[in-house]
Amino acid sequence: MFDTLEQTILSTLQLIFDQFGWLGVFGLMVLENSTGLSPGEIILAFAGWMLIERHGIAPSFILLAGVYAGLGSAIGASITYWVARIGGRPIINRIANLFRIDLRLVAKMEDKCREWGTGIVLVGRVIPGLRTLISIPAGLVKIPFPKYFLATFIGTWFWCTLLIGAGYILGHEWRLIIEYIQTHLPFVFAIGVLILAGYLVYHYRASYPSSSWTRSKSKKKDAQ
Numbered sequence: 001m002f003d004t005l006e007q008t009i010l011s012t013l014q015l016i017f018d019q020f021g022w023l024g025v026f027g028l029m030v031l032e033n034s035t036g037l038s039p040g041e042i043i044l045a046f047a048g049w050m051l052i053e054r055h056g057i058a059p060s061f062i063l064l065a066g067v068y069a070g071l072g073s074a075i076g077a078s079i080t081y082w083v084a085r086i087g088g089r090p091i092i093n094r095i096a097n098l099f100r101i102d103l104r105l106v107a108k109m110e111d112k113c114r115e116w117g118t119g120i121v122l123v124g125r126v127i128p129g130l131r132t133l134i135s136i137p138a139g140l141v142k143i144p145f146p147k148y149f150l151a152t153f154i155g156t157w158f159w160c161t162l163l164i165g166a167g168y169i170l171g172h173e174w175r176l177i178i179e180y181i182q183t184h185l186p187f188v189f190a191i192g193v194l195i196l197a198g199y200l201v202y203h204y205r206a207s208y209p210s211s212s213w214t215r216s217k218s219k220k221k222d223a224q
Contacts, residue, residue: 073159084137113134131156
């Protein structure tokens, strides 16, 4: 049964890629990030193999391919964001019951979104299991959409580029890619934490009044 499902997925992807190329990848990523119903890891890995490696395209194209997939992901995630922002808690409760989403996890992520803002969105986009869910609490706490979209795109570009590159290197062995991601999840998480730390440092320094910074330096000089 699994082999039949596998062949059905790969045959469908091959048909879509043959007909639409990277536009097909874009559309599939919109679907995956707005519903969570399509296998994003398989889509991206297969695209890296079929649309780049098999066509003899230079590996540098992987960075641009990540942009196509990242934009589709960000647009799809934005649909979920606006559903949560406009519909509020009642619509999210219905969706959670329908798809068996743990509301306690949503509530925890909602608190984190209030505390860290777009930083948690950026990190969440590169953590399997949170990638699609992070849009819900972001919408509930009404993170400003331009900031949300930018953080989502950066995070999804990193994730998509990683998987497309893995597909390019490993070929059609997409199972190896999924196993590799699961094995190296702590490494991926560590990168996410570093991204968040860099964002917080930048955000803090940008919001720190320059006059206060000048006064602080002046006081140090006077003390000397």
